[in-house]
Amino acid sequence: MITTAPASGSGEFRFTDDDFRSLAQLAHAEFGLALAESKKPLVYSRIARRLRARNITDFTSYMALLKSPGEAEERLELISALTTNVTSFFREKHHFDTLRKELVPQFEKQPRVRIWSAGCSSGQEAFSIAMTLSDTLSETSLRNARILATDIDPAMIRKASAARYAREDLTTIPADMQKNGTRSCAEDPASFEIATPVQRMVTFGELNLIEAWPFKGPFDAIFCRNVAIYFDHQTQHRLWSRFTGLLRQGGLLFIGHSERVAGPALESLQSAGVTTYRKTVAPRPDPAR
Ligand SMILES: C[S@@+](CC[C@H](N)C(=O)[O-])C[C@H]1O[C@@H](n2cnc3c(N)ncnc32)[C@H](O)[C@@H]1O
Known part of the structure; x- marks a missing residue:
């Protein structure tokens, strides 16, 4: 479901355990998503794309952005990044x-x-x-x-x-x-x-x-x-x-x-x-x- 990613410590952005927990809490409260600790490197890879897209240099600032009232669209980008839209006609026929x-x-x-x-x-x-x-x-x-x-x-x-x-x-x-x-x-x-x-x-x-x-x-x-x-x-x-x-x-x-x-x-x-x-x-x- 979520693609492979570099280990969070060796990536381009700093991604602490607190960053992960705060992101996981928000994804659970807003969308019901369950992000286990073991998914941390995978989540990193998905969310790093959003930081690049928004020209943000660290996860803490991204979390602050996600929580601001005018950023409903970014919260939807977050769920898009954390889930997949894969589907097909007559899937599971x-x-x-x-x-x-x-x-x-x-x-x-x-x-x-x-x-x-x-x-x-x-x-x-x-x-x-x-x-x-x-x-x-x-x-x-x-x-x-x-x-x-x-x-x-x-x-x-x-x-x-x-x-x-x-x-x-x-x-x-x-x-x-x-x-x-x-x-x-x-x-x-x-x-x-x-x-x-x-x-x-x-x-x-x-x-x-x-x-x-x-x-x-x-x-x-x-x-x-x-x-x-x-x-x-x-x-x-x-x-x-x-x-x-x-x-x-x-x-x-x-x-x-x-x-x-x-x-x-x-x-x-x-x-x-x-x-x-x-x-x-x-x-x-x-x-x-
Ligand atoms: C893998 S697709 C499944 C598509 C289709 N049902 C199928 O089986 O082919 C998962 C879809 O669930 C949607 N989704 C994830 N969380 C959701 C939520 N909290 N409410 C509504 N849709 C959600 C995603 O946007 C995504 O389009």
């Missing part, structure tokens, strides 16, 4: 097969379909959901299907909203969905675009998952994959409970390949396949909310 087999037949009987891609990065996950629904749902059901896609990183939301990707990203989209769900890009032959009907199914927005959520659900499915991996256990448990509270009975939660649901949410979820959980009974209220 088995989840889209499960969506198709387990939920689509039920969707045909519902007045509306709502799915959330939480931590959507540059949008490939949300468009993969939209293409799967376009490929399987009747026209009437499709008209009532909406996908909400959120990420903390405004640069990713801008990229997702543009719905334009490099041609090599096409390779993981199944051929029939390439045909109906994408179009070539007249301005740039090295890129392709998502077809307008598929784009219209998705609404993108900025959202920090550890803050309040401005919607109530219920959702038929929530995809939150390869995001919670950055959070400490307590933050993860709370997130799983909050997602469970927003799922309808029988709805599915899809998580990343190296993640597991744990904590109180498990009382209301049962396994429904690889890194997939189905909501069974009403969850306990979250005492922290």
Whole structure:
């Protein structure tokens, strides 16, 4: 997830244990990130880029900058530097097969379909959901299907909203969905675009998952994959409970390949396949909310 880096002592900037702890506290309080001491050299390498970009010569001054009220954008640069935006169309394809087999037949009987891609990065996950629904749902059901896609990183939301990707990203989209769900890009032959009907199914927005959520659900499915991996256990448990509270009975939660649901949410979820959980009974209220 985080690339290799020079040892913090031998780098271009002084990076003390206190600097690391202060940065880790801020990243935890603002974004729920868990930065273990063992990550210090890796964090150094990521944050050194921000010091260079801002022409700052030491970490203590960078910490002071991060804490100033006018530096909300730099705090977002910090989370971008500490996490990765890696994603692809139909990543962990088995989840889209499960969506198709387990939920689509039920969707045909519902007045509306709502799915959330939480931590959507540059949008490939949300468009993969939209293409799967376009490929399987009747026209009437499709008209009532909406996908909400959120990420903390405004640069990713801008990229997702543009719905334009490099041609090599096409390779993981199944051929029939390439045909109906994408179009070539007249301005740039090295890129392709998502077809307008598929784009219209998705609404993108900025959202920090550890803050309040401005919607109530219920959702038929929530995809939150390869995001919670950055959070400490307590933050993860709370997130799983909050997602469970927003799922309808029988709805599915899809998580990343190296993640597991744990904590109180498990009382209301049962396994429904690889890194997939189905909501069974009403969850306990979250005492922290
Ligand atoms: C590795 S990408 C995962 C993208 C996609 N879900 C997938 O699995 O392909 C992780 C995303 O989580 C976002 N993220 C990290 N912390 C977040 C937070 N506190 N709230 C919302 N999004 C966050 C990052 O900006 C990044 O785009």
